[in-house]
Amino acid sequence: MRALLALLAVGAAAGCYHDKYGLYEPPKDEYVLPPDEPRYNLPETATFRAPPKPKPEDTLMNRARGGPTGPIPPAGGIGGL
Helix, strand or coil: HHHHHHHHHHHHHCCCCCCCCCCCCCCCCCHHHHHHHHHHHCCCCCCCCCCCCCCCCCCCCCCCCCCCCCCCCCCCCCCCC
């Protein structure tokens, strides 16, 4: 008798299995068309603007040479000898 009562208590505590929110069944694909409005039917009137070209980065090869004394003179010095 106690086993039957225990079984009934466990059954009542667990309740009936029911997927209330539909979490366990696979979702169904539903395709929806946009409403018949001009913003969806007419093409955009703005022209395409390409993004600006990236600026070159300063590296050791193309950076500005110079410093507190100015640009580097030719190898022979100022007289060129």
